[in-house]
Amino acid sequence: MIKLDNLTKVFDTPKGAVVAADHISMEVPRGEICILLGPSGCGKTTTLKMINRIVQPTSGKVFIDGEDTTDMDTQSLRRNIGYVIQQIGLFPNMTIEENITVVPKLLGWDKARYRERARELMAMIALEPDAFLKRYPNELSGGQQQRIGVARALAADPPVMLMDEPFGAIDPINRAVIQDEFLKMQQELKKTIMFVSHDIDEAIKMGDRIAVFREGKLVQYSEPDDLLAAPRNAFVESFLGEDRALKRLNLVKVNEIVSDEIGTVSPGDTLEQALARIDDFGYQNSILMVNDQRQPVGLITRAVARTTRGYCRDHFQNVPATVGLDDDLRKVASLMFAQDTTWLPCVDDEGRVCGQITQRAMTHHLGARFRAAERTAQAAAETTSKE
Amino acid sequence: MPIQSLRGALLALLLVAVFLAGVWSQSSGVIDDFLWYLPDVRFLAVQHLWLTAMSGGLAIAVAIPLGILLSRPSMSRWAESLMQVLNVGTTIPTLAVLALSMSFLGIGTVPAVFGLFVATLLPITRNTYAGLKGVNPALMEAAAGIGMSPAQRLLKVELPNALYVIFAGMRTALTINVGTVPLAFLIGAGGLGELIFTGIDLYDPVMMLSGAIPTALLAIVVDALIATVAFLVVPRGVNPNRA
Ligand SMILES: Nc1ncnc2c1ncn2[C@@H]1O[C@H](COP(=O)(O)OP(=O)(O)OP(=O)(O)O)[C@@H](O)[C@H]1O
Numbered sequence: 001m002i003k004l005d006n007l008t009k010v011f012d013t014p015k016g017a018v019v020a021a022d023h024i025s026m027e028v029p030r031g032e033i034c035i036l037l038g039p040s041g042c043g044k045t046t047t048l049k050m051i052n053r054i055v056q057p058t059s060g061k062v063f064i065d066g067e068d069t070t071d072m073d074t075q076s077l078r079r080n081i082g083y084v085i086q087q088i089g090l091f092p093n094m095t096i097e098e099n100i101t102v103v104p105k106l107l108g109w110d111k112a113r114y115r116e117r118a119r120e121l122m123a124m125i126a127l128e129p130d131a132f133l134k135r136y137p138n139e140l141s142g143g144q145q146q147r148i149g150v151a152r153a154l155a156a157d158p159p160v161m162l163m164d165e166p167f168g169a170i171d172p173i174n175r176a177v178i179q180d181e182f183l184k185m186q187q188e189l190k191k192t193i194m195f196v197s198h199d200i201d202e203a204i205k206m207g208d209r210i211a212v213f214r215e216g217k218l219v220q221y222s223e224p225d226d227l228l229a230a231p232r233n234a235f236v237e238s239f240l241g242e243d244r245a246l247k248r249l250n251l252v253k254v255n256e257i258v259s260d261e262i263g264t265v266s267p268g269d270t271l272e273q274a275l276a277r278i279d280d281f282g283y284q285n286s287i288l289m290v291n292d293q294r295q296p297v298g299l300i301t302r303a304v305a306r307t308t309r310g311y312c313r314d315h316f317q318n319v320p321a322t323v324g325l326d327d328d329l330r331k332v333a334s335l336m337f338a339q340d341t342t343w344l345p346c347v348d349d350e351g352r353v354c355g356q357i358t359q360r361a362m363t364h365h366l367g368a369r370f371r372a373a374e375r376t377a378q379a380a381a382e383t384t385s386k387e
Numbered sequence: 388m389p390i391q392s393l394r395g396a397l398l399a400l401l402l403v404a405v406f407l408a409g410v411w412s413q414s415s416g417v418i419d420d421f422l423w424y425l426p427d428v429r430f431l432a433v434q435h436l437w438l439t440a441m442s443g444g445l446a447i448a449v450a451i452p453l454g455i456l457l458s459r460p461s462m463s464r465w466a467e468s469l470m471q472v473l474n475v476g477t478t479i480p481t482l483a484v485l486a487l488s489m490s491f492l493g494i495g496t497v498p499a500v501f502g503l504f505v506a507t508l509l510p511i512t513r514n515t516y517a518g519l520k521g522v523n524p525a526l527m528e529a530a531a532g533i534g535m536s537p538a539q540r541l542l543k544v545e546l547p548n549a550l551y552v553i554f555a556g557m558r559t560a561l562t563i564n565v566g567t568v569p570l571a572f573l574i575g576a577g578g579l580g581e582l583i584f585t586g587i588d589l590y591d592p593v594m595m596l597s598g599a600i601p602t603a604l605l606a607i608v609v610d611a612l613i614a615t616v617a618f619l620v621v622p623r624g625v626n627p628n629r630a
Pocket residue numbers: 011012013018019020038039040041042043044045046047198
């Protein structure tokens with residue numbers, strides 16, 4: 001757990017004092033990722049660097065696992081905090097292996113142990129140990145270097161990590177891959193992480209909580225969904241962008257809004273029966289056909305069912321797409337637009353139909369959160385005006 | 388194509404010239420004259436190298452710690468002005484430095500070594516300082532953030548990354564040192580300068596060249612030697628010659 005208590009930094013510059021961080025108080029629960037988000041120069045890096053004392057706080061305190069770090073020995077404090085700097089900062093004079101094992105060596109691990117650890121870390125960041133360990137940083141691509149930077153910070157398995165735009169130098173496609181890898185890693189490692197970003201999409205994807213900064217002040221500290229649903233003020237709202245409702249699609253999984261009520265037909269049914277079921281369920285265009293294992297095999301359209309005689313197995317169309325329970329709504333929306341449909345069947349891990357997801361349900365779900373948030377905001381405004 | 392053939396022609400011309408020079412020197416007995424000086428050359432070259440080794444070794448031993456000291460953050464207030472003083476010091480001709488050191492240390496090896504030491508000190512200090520100051524601040528931050536002590540940062544990050552520049556300083560300084568040692572003869576320290584200056588005085592070109600040519604060769608050898616050491620010692624990742 002990381003707790004910041006009125007953390008403040010004032011830089012004395014020739015042009016006068018710059019308040020880079022202004023009474024920042026916040027708490028990151030153990031095992032969570034907190035994203036520090038905000039425009040350039042708002043004090044994210046400064047706040048981060050006060051935690052490992054690269055920057056001396058002007059006032060205020062940092063607690064790690066309840067312990068005040070003010071009087072701790074700086075070196076041992078830092079060895080227990082993994083640090084990924086904004087500029088990567090691999091040591092060019094050392095091989096990748098030496099870079100990764102710097103901290104374990106400082107901590108006095110024996111050789112067998114830290115060499116083993118280096119291979120383990122390489123596997124974790126999906127780089128081939130034999131191909132990379134003996135290379136030098138200048139022989140790696142920017143993205144590979146950034147992964148090594150993360151591995152170096154993870155090496156001694158510190159409970160707390162500070163990461164300053166760790167994926168900044170990577171192109172969007174590889175960034176998404178690394179973000180996914182990192183999240184998977186975090187599910188096992190359960191580190192307490194402070195993560196600086198100025199990319200809202202990254203923040204929403206990676207963060208358990210998001211702290212929005214503006215000019216040295218912490219403006220809002222919420223979970224991503226709350227942040228998007230109820231931005232505290234106009235600044236946060238404009239920073240999140242006008243498509244913030246769409247961004248929430250990333251956060252909701254299919255299993256949260258799937259409806260398990262779905263009418264189906266089987267290949268042996270007649271088209272007449274199919275038409276009756278389409279009407280029974282009130283479907284507009286079509287009904288799903290499933291086989292004995294309840295796997296989706298085709299669509300019977302209303303038009304075909306009305307105008308043709310015969311069995312379903314002879315007159316179906318292909319299923320345009322299906323979605324899994326763990327997919328996010330962004331993918332669902334994208335599929336719906338691409339296939340020009342208002343509903344999609346959901347399948348479980350074995351590929352069996354377990355329900356459907358409709359455009360209406362999606363809109364309703366997102367809207368419900370907005371309406372609730374607006375009501376709370378209104379209520380809050382009313383109470384303040386009464387006071 | 389024209390350039391190629393031009394170069395070929397020049398090369399052929401050079402070969403012919405060298406050959407003719409060889410024929411001429413053989414027939415005129417110049418080679419025998421040179422051989423006559425060989426024992427002197429051998430003795431003086433050793434003396435010459437000793438002067439370089441002593442003054443250069445001393446300079447390295449003082450300049451590198453001095454450069455490190457000046458590059459420490461706590462020294463930042465003084466370092467720049469001190470470097471300015473050293474830079475001004477570099478502009479004083481070595482002959483003047485030797486003369487000065489003779490005026491209070493007398494004649495012989497000691498004042499010569501001291502004068503050469505002063506002349507060699509400056510470039511090495513300057514390069515050590517510049518090399519350390521030039522280390523990417525991001526590396527320093529990463530090193531600190533990882534939990535290295537100041538000494539560990541110096542030994543594991545700063546020095547290895549500055550080493551190439553430091554070696555470049557040693558290379559220049561020691562090559563110049565070898566070329567300056569002949570002046571030491573003027574204050575009675577021996578070395579190949581003995582042949583050069585006596586040769587000039589007696590208007591004996593063969594004698595002068597028997598001093599000058601070995602001096603030049605020594606400078607080239609010392610330069611190559613340090614380059615080789617640098618090649619082997621500077622870590623591959625920061626060694627532009629070993630990419
Ligand atoms: N060492 C320093 N001396 C003086 N001012 C500083 C120093 N470091 C940062 N600042 C100032 O403090 C403010 C916050 O800087 P900080 O580096 O924390 O921004 P940031 O949010 O990380 O921005 P970015 O997204 O561009 O990295 C800026 O106005 C910056 O100019």
